[in-house]
Amino acid sequence: MTTARSVSPDTGEKGRPVKVAINGRFLLAAYGGVLRCATEITERLARMRDDIVLLVPPGAVDRVPEGVPFEVVGRSSGPIWEQIELPLWLRRHGTPLLVNPANIAPFAYRRQISIQHDIAPALRPQDFTFLFRVQWHLSVRWGMLRRGQSLVTSSRASREEIAAQFGVDPQRIEVVHLGADTLPLPGGEPAAAEERAVFVTFGRHGAAKNARAAIDALAELPADAPIDVEFVGKLDPELAPYAAARGIAPERIRWRGMVSDEELADAFYRATAFVWPSLHEGFGLPPLEAQRLGAPVLASDIPINREILGDSARYFPATDAAALASLFVEVSDDPGLRAELSRRSRVNAEGFTWQRAADRWNALIDARLG
Template identity: 35%
Template sequence: MTLFINGRFRQQPMTGVQRYATQIVLALDALAARGEVELDCQLVLPPDAPLLPLRAITQVHHGRLRGHAWEQVDFARIARGGVALSLAASGPVFQHRQVAVIHDAAIYRFPENYSRSYVLLHRVVDRLLTRRATIATVSDFSRGELAHWLGVPANEIVVAPNSAEHLDAAPDDGVFATLGLADDRPFFLTIGSLTRNKNLRLAIEAMRDQTAAARLVIVGQIDGGVFAAEMPDAPEQVILAGRLSDRAVTALMRRARALVFPSLYEGFGIPPLEAFGNDCPVLASAIPPVREVCGDAADYFDPHDAPALAALMRRALDDDGTWRADRLARGRARLGHFSWERSAATLAAACVAAARQT
C-alpha cells in the first residue's frame, strides 16, 4: 500500500506548522532511503507547488483545484487507494485510512484570537477528522488539550514532537547591517506573528525598561491575516524585521543576548529549540508546553508579568559570561530529547497501523 503525503503545505507561508510538515517529509525521505519505512511514499502536491529535495520519496503534481478544495477533492481522490498522512492541521475529512496532525487546540481555548471563518472551518474539519483519522500532535500537553476538546481518548492520540536540526545553515551576517545593528549593540530576539497567543505586547513592554542602547528584534509576518490582533505602539528600541531567511535568523540567534519567547499558548514552540541549537539563551513563558520542551534550559517568567521579563532581560545584559555559559550547556543537552527522524518514524508506524484498518 502507498503512503500518500498531503503536500498542500507547500503552497502555504512558512510558519511553525509548515516547518514541521517540511522537516517530517525530509526525515521520512531519509528513513525511506535507508529502507526503514514499510510503505511506499509519495508526496502529492497541488498544481505549481514547489518540489522538495527528496531522494527516495516520489513527488507528483496532481489535480487542478487549490487550497481546501484541492485537499478535500483532488488529494482525497488519489489518496483513496492507500493511506494518507496530513501534517499541517487539516486533511481530507472522508479519508478513513489517514494520520492527521493537529498541532494544538488554540481555536478552542482562544477563539477570539482568530477570524470567525477560520475558527468555524477548522472546528468542522477537526470534528470530522476525529471520526475517521488517527489523530497525532506535537506534545503531551497538546495531546491532553485535544483529548479534552475533541473527545478523543488521550492514549489514542500519537505524539510526534518538533525538533531543531533544520536551523543549521551558514549564518548571513549581512542581516546586522540591514537592521542597523552595530557589532557592539546588544539585542534580544523574538519570533512570532500577531496572534495574541504569541504575546508580543509583553516583550515590547518589557523592552521599555532596558538601556537605550539595547534593541529587540521581532522576526515574523506582522499583518492581521486570520489573526484578530493589532501591532501595539513600539518604542524606538524595537526593530520589526519581518520575515527573514533561515540564514539571517541563524546569525541573529548566535549574537543575541537571548531569545524572548513570551507566548500565552503553544502546542509546542519551535523557536526555543532552534535557539538552543544556535547557542542562544532562552527567556521563556512559564506555560506547560514550553516547560515540556525547554526543561531546565530556559529562564522562565509569568507571561502576564512584564516587569519579571524586564528583570531577566537586564540580567542577560549585565551578565559577565557565567550565566550565558551555563544556559548554553543546558540548551545543548536539551536538544538530545528531540529528533525529526524519531518523530517521522513514529508517524510512519502510525500510518502502517492505519493502512491495516479495514
C-alpha cells in the same frame, strides 16, 4: 526544489504499489512552523520508504521538496481540493493510507493518520477566518477521530487540550515531538560581543504570540539601559506604533522582519538571549532552534514551554513586563549565567531532531499498514 520526481500514481519509486500518500496541500503555505514540520517529515519519510507518494495540487508543483516522488492531483488548490478532489483520487487508486502533516484532513476518508498541533482555532477564533474554523472543526471531528483514523500531536500539553476539547480519551492521541535541527550551524568563531545586549524575539501577529511583551519590558527599563530588542519574522504592523506609544526610542528596537534561515541562525547565534513570550503554543519550534545555536532562552511560564525546555530556560509570567525586564538585566549583566544557560540550551536541543520524529512517524505508519 528542482529535482523532485513525478511517479506513477499506482506504483512507487521502485515499481512497488503506493501504500502511503501524503497530503501536500501544506506546500501552499508561505511560512511558519506547520510548514517546517510538514516539509521535514515528508522529506525524511520519502527517503525511508519506497511505497510513498506526495499528492500535490497544481499550484504547488514548483514547491515539492527535492527528491520527493509526487503526483499532481485535481485542478483546484483550496478546501475543494482537500475535501473533494484528494479523497476521490485516493478511492480511485486503492485507498492508500493518507498522511496529513498540517492540521487539516479530508472529512470523508477513513484510512488516514493526521497531526494536529493545537486547538488554537477553538481558543482564539478571532485569529482565524470563519471558513477555516468550520473546516478545522469538521476535520478534527470527522477526519481524525473516527474509527479507522489516527491522530498525532506534537506535545503532551496539546494532547490533553485536544482530548478535553473533543471529549476523547487522551490515550487515543499519539505524541511525537518535533525536531529543532533545520537551521544551518554558523561556521567560524562568534563575532565580538556587542556593546549593547540584544534580545531576539518574533513579531508575529496574534494575541497568543504576545509579541508586545518585549516592548513592555523595554518600557520598564531606564531609557539609557544598554539593552535592545530585535524582532524577526513576519511583523505585526501594529508593533511599531505600539512601541512609539510606549515611548521607546527608535534605536532601541531593530525591525528585521522576514529573514532567511541563514540570517535567522546568525541572529540566534549572536543574541544575548532569545525571548519566547507566548500565551499559548502547541509546541514551539523557535526556542528549540535558538537553543541549538546556543542562545539562552527566556520563556513564558506555560505548560508546553516547561515540557520541552525543562530547566534549560529561565521563565517569567507571560503578562508580567517587570519580570521580563528583570531577566533582561540579570542575563545582560552576568556572563557566567549566559554561559550556563547557553550550555543548557545546547544540551536540551540535542534531544529534538527531525530524524527522531520521522522514525516515530514511520513506525506509526507501519503499525497502521499492519
